[in-house]
Amino acid sequence: MSELSNESTTLDESHPAAEEVQSDSEQGAMAQESPKNSAAEIPVTSNGQLEDSHEHNFNRDLKRSLPVGLGLSETKITSHGFDGTKEGVVEAGPFPGGRTQQKGGPVVLADEVKNPAMEKLELVRKWSLNTYKCTRQIISEKLGRGSRTVDLELEAQIDILRDNKKKYENILKLAQTLSTQLFQMVHTQRQLGDAFADLSLKSLELHEEFGYNADTQKLLAKNGETLLGAINFFIASVNTLVNKTIEDTLLTVKQYESARIEYDAYRTDLEELNLGPRDANTLPKIEQSQQLFQVHKEKYDKMRNDVSIKLKFLEENKVKVLHNQLVLFHNAIAAYFAGNQKQLEQTLKQFHIKLKTPGVDAPSWLEEQ
Numbered sequence: 001m002s003e004l005s006n007e008s009t010t011l012d013e014s015h016p017a018a019e020e021v022q023s024d025s026e027q028g029a030m031a032q033e034s035p036k037n038s039a040a041e042i043p044v045t046s047n048g049q050l051e052d053s054h055e056h057n058f059n060r061d062l063k064r065s066l067p068v069g070l071g072l073s074e075t076k077i078t079s080h081g082f083d084g085t086k087e088g089v090v091e092a093g094p095f096p097g098g099r100t101q102q103k104g105g106p107v108v109l110a111d112e113v114k115n116p117a118m119e120k121l122e123l124v125r126k127w128s129l130n131t132y133k134c135t136r137q138i139i140s141e142k143l144g145r146g147s148r149t150v151d152l153e154l155e156a157q158i159d160i161l162r163d164n165k166k167k168y169e170n171i172l173k174l175a176q177t178l179s180t181q182l183f184q185m186v187h188t189q190r191q192l193g194d195a196f197a198d199l200s201l202k203s204l205e206l207h208e209e210f211g212y213n214a215d216t217q218k219l220l221a222k223n224g225e226t227l228l229g230a231i232n233f234f235i236a237s238v239n240t241l242v243n244k245t246i247e248d249t250l251l252t253v254k255q256y257e258s259a260r261i262e263y264d265a266y267r268t269d270l271e272e273l274n275l276g277p278r279d280a281n282t283l284p285k286i287e288q289s290q291q292l293f294q295v296h297k298e299k300y301d302k303m304r305n306d307v308s309i310k311l312k313f314l315e316e317n318k319v320k321v322l323h324n325q326l327v328l329f330h331n332a333i334a335a336y337f338a339g340n341q342k343q344l345e346q347t348l349k350q351f352h353i354k355l356k357t358p359g360v361d362a363p364s365w366l367e368e369q
Contacts, residue, residue, distance in 0.1 A: 109325065110192030137265035149264050151304060157311050159251055168242045179231045186224035222337055226344050229355045230332035237325045245317060249310045256303040263300040266293045
């Protein structure tokens with residue numbers, strides 16, 4: 001019995017030793033069967049983290065095994081601990097410390113290519129929206145529902161300018177009628193003087209009488225031509241003032257009124273949005289409306305300033321031009337009907353008016369006296 005117990009004890013002591021030998025042999029076989037790859041041998045520190053030098057070697061070996069299309073500049077390799085679900089993750093992005101090199105492949109444009117058709121469509125859309133807002137504002141003002149920005153002083157000056165323009169146009173129309181009638185009269189006097197001169201040569205008994213009347217009509221026709229030149233100069237100057245200078249100012253006034261309508265339209269939109277609720281949906285609209293309102297307010301202020309300046313210069317120019325032209329018109333009419341030919345000619349010289357004289361006739365007996 002003692003011998004059997006001693007044998008069992010010996011067997012029990014030799015069994016663990018055999019297991020240890022077998023475990024060592026299995027580990028050696030596994031080590032021989034595994035490929036000798038530096039990436040598989042990842043030593044760790046005492047706290048379970050990877051050593052930096054070995055991690056660098058692991059990243060370098062793994063990058064060498066990547067496809068050609070995926071370059072080092074586009075690759076970042078992240079290693080996880082042994083307790084993670086993945087041993088290595090390849091992420092796209094710039095590699096730390098590496099150079100950025102452009103590889104072959106599809107070209108991606110940084111900026112979108114501008115399409116002229118889309119730009120025109122966007123302009124048409126903005127124009128349509130602006131037209132809609134302005135039309136709505138005009139209708140609201142006509143119906144008495146919309147508010148209107150009014151500059152009382154400027155509006156009064158514009159009304160006076162438009163009223164004066166109508167009156168100047170009426171004066172211009174009457175002066176043109178007078179010029180036409182005077183031209184017809186001068187033409188008739190010239191023909192009448194030629195008829196009297198012809199009869200003075202053929203009628204010996206009435207030679208002197210026909211001759212006097214012929215000279216008188218020719219003198220009147222000549223003075224009439226001088227007066228006609230003064231009137232035509234007056235018409236040309238007033239026409240320039242009315243149809244160019246004043247019209248240019250009124251064109252600026254129209255632009256000012258359009259800017260005022262746009263300003264009121266966007267001001268009304270902003271006021272309506274401010275009266276409504278403020279949330280994530282309305283705040284961007286309010287901000288955009290505020291920007292558009294500010295743009296049109298600056299345009300309105302600029303146009304109002306331009307109109308004020310043009311009205312001031314127009315008033316100064318109008319006074320100067322009309323003063324000279326009214327003096328010319330008065331002196332020419334007075335000298336003509338007074339029969340003062342020298343004063344009439346002096347008036348034309350004063351205003352640098354030159355007449356087209358086809359020929360110089362001999363002075364008649366009326367001119368000598």
